[in-house]
Amino acid sequence: MTRFLPAEDYLPSGRYELLPFRFERLDDERVLLSNMAGEALTVSSADLTTLVNGDLDRSGALFSRLRANHFLRQPEDRAALELLALKLRTRYARLRDFTSLHLFVVTLRCDHACRYCQVSRQSADRASFDMSRETADRAIDLLFRSPNQALKVEFQGGEPLLNFDLIRYVVLSITERNRQHKRDIQFVITTTLSLISDDTLAFCREHRIFLSASLDGPEDLHNANRPRPGADSHARFVAGLEKARDVLGPEAVSALMTTTAASLQRGPGIVDEYLRLGFHGIFLRHLSPYGFALKTQSYQGYDTARWLEFYEETLTYIIDLNRSGVRFTEQHAAIILRKMFSCHDPGYVDLMNPSGAGIAAIVFNYDGGVFASDESRMLMEMGDDTFRLGSVHEHGYDEIFSAPALLSALEDSFTLSAPMCADCACEPWCGADPVYHHARHGDPLGRKAESGFCQRMKGMTRIFVKAMEDPFVAALFRRWALSC
Amino acid sequence: MLTLNGKALAWGGSAERTLWKLTSNPALPVVLREKMAFLQRGNGPLPQGFGAYILPPEQQGIPPCAHWLHLPPDFAYLAEGDIISVNAGRIRTLWRQNSPHNAVLLTERCDNNCVMCSQPPKNIEDHWLVAEAMDLVRMIPPSAPVLGFTGGEPALLGQRLIDLLALTRARLPTTAVHLLSNGRGFADPAFSDAYAAIQHPDLMVGIPLYAADPAQHDYIVQARGAFDQTVRGILALKERGQRVEVRVVLHRQTIEGLPALAQFIARNLQFIDQVALMGLEVTGFARANLDQVWIDPADYRPTLENAVALLRDYQVPVRIYNHPLCLLGEMAAQYSVKSISDWKNEYVAECAACTRRQDCGGFFSSGARYRYSPSLRPFL
Amino acid sequence: MSHMVRIHRITAAGKGAEMAEGNGLSVTLDAQVYDLWAVHQAAYRLSDRLAIQVAIEGSTIQCTLYPVTEGTNSDSLLVARADFLREVTDQMLRARIREVTEPVRNLILAYTFSRSGLQK
Ligand code: SF4
């Protein structure tokens, strides 16, 4: 009979080697570690010191966990290096084949006058604020120069339906030209649904156009945030939603919400409204520091700490919904969690690194101005043209995409080499967002210690890690992450 | 449990090892008879001209040929088209024409020595096994849907394994081939290059991985450094576009680390073609080490449930084999598959009234004999 | 950045800290034990709350902590000082990790970009 050696005989001996990792304190006791591939672990503060000093007990569960998760290795562990390299390669490869978003601002005119709105005009002057066919043609030329196979074409406003003729023109001409190009193209119209008509819907159906609508919460809140003549924004939304679902199907309409100061007390109510209207998830957004929002000071209505409080409360409510058997996703969490749970970047422009600006997204403004992101054009509306990359009327593809404004923003904001970010455990899940940091701090990198963007990222990470101590939440978050 | 190896009750003819394909067709054209063995069903007259005669014990009279044997009763399952090896009265069933679970042993040598190995390695010179497998491959009908190769560790055969697989590809171009290996040999790029170069259209290698912690895996397979080689082997195979199944035997030494292992696979080996989770076969070393490896599946039900959920979320294809259905949680049950090999599969008295026997993976017959869960709960 | 506040004299508790001449709180660190670089990193990290002036004096690193938000009282400044010391220690730890893992990081990056083919 063969003799078997006990498990102790297979424990490693000799010095272990640390693999690159970063840490962030969660509280006095616990520390969050993340490795090169963005895999995370929580350890005690004392264990961190023991680990770095090389004194970790080889027979302990912690050693085994850290070795299996590539935070340390024995010098003979070659597979660990290969696997880390593989995971990194996967991350970088995904950065290359994201869907590229092309935004067409077809008009600035709008039937709403939202309090936080950054760009809209209450005007009947089509000539000044609508995109022309000529402009659209040139934008389409640029679109087909994009290196990406998958393209998303999004119509924005103002209220894009006020210039539906142009949408129709753009969709038809892209579809026609795509017979040769054979790209994978998806159309989206961002609309309040207030002006949706049977004709519009029929066209959307024919061309498989998705609708991205805005819903801020229950009727009173929504209408307060989104004034329009007749104060009926919510009612029109609900009617439009039902009509759209009748024609396009249950999943063809998604909704976005914006958190104003008035929303902060009402997280669960907002979620309930989404639930009541048949949505399976919500994207809890914060106000961006641009445009009228900044001008009218409503952005100052709350700071990041207050938003995080709101976020945690609402997220907890959503988790409890799931606990009671209702499937409902918080999509902002899902995007960040996806990066924690896998090496796949969902390609959300604000949370990409290197920044998605100009790479994952490009904006064609109504007048032909080209911007690196939606935020950049809003900055422009405030008189800051830093991220205006050129104009479809004056510049060719190469000029636009090698614009110094774009290149330096990308380079200067790259977090791997940035102070603080370089040492931050959240870095693998974070983004660069040079436009935000430019707007707030005057340079694309920003000062992360004071940056609301940074505080939000760290705050959300803390909330997630804490919540995942509950195995139910850990499994729920995993599902969100992997299905987003 | 089918008996695959045994001794003839009586035999005559050459003592040299020979492979015979069986037929009971007395009308077979004479030109085809020489290479076939005639399988006699009852006690009747024997047709002339066959290469050998496989006879029931009660057969009277002298066969019309030097090669013959009297078959012991536990080989009564042998049928038309089956292939056996006969060597001085020793009979081994190599191929059963009507089974989807034919597995050919290629060597008994192994560089692992797993605590629950069902086929304890022997350090012996057994190159004849692969030679025999080559002969067998030439005899199997090209219409065969699947064929398995097992060990020991087939990769220890080096070039001979490559030759065998190349031959299999040529002779059985549409047969799905499943190879069992501990994967360590594939860490050698030259070997995995040669393997990939065969360009087999339907070949999958099943490689066991028992823990995310290298020390625990190394302990279970009783070989230092095995984890590292196995993982690098899997990577080398996938890098070359080869199909890989990761196999996990569920027992006391793997259960505790199962969630971590599922996580490891999901994060590091997401590209593998399938994870097979398998009930324990209580034979070989597993029987000898029963107290170390046995765990009642009822006790690991939630653990297994979590591991399966995790793999599902990561979209890693998962299957559970040879596992009593009534001991699986709701989710795991959806991934339960009938069986890995019919000849090892059995049910016990408790199962008699069970209405879901048709869907149940059951257990290895060795389990039925030596140890099975006291918690079986037949579906009624 | 908002204005600096003058805080009144506070009684500094604990070793290594006392009121600096002007309006900040001073912390003295042994230059043999602490890296100047780690001090700078820590200062950067806390720059939303503190402006920190760093000077070398012989074998010590002299840090003077000034609050940058209005309404900072002496207690919260003491808390901030504790955070600063802890942050410096963390930065030392970070530097240590970065230093010892530098070679293996380069090895992994080399692997990452040298091979191709297998991705998830
Ligand atoms: S609906 Fe949109 S474009 Fe119109 S005012 Fe509101 S936020 Fe602005």
Ligand code: SF4
């Ligand atoms: S922005 Fe903040 S959270 Fe993001 S990587 Fe940089 S320091 Fe970390």
Ligand code: SF4
């Ligand atoms: S009782 Fe039914 S489910 Fe359980 S092992 Fe027997 S046949 Fe399978």
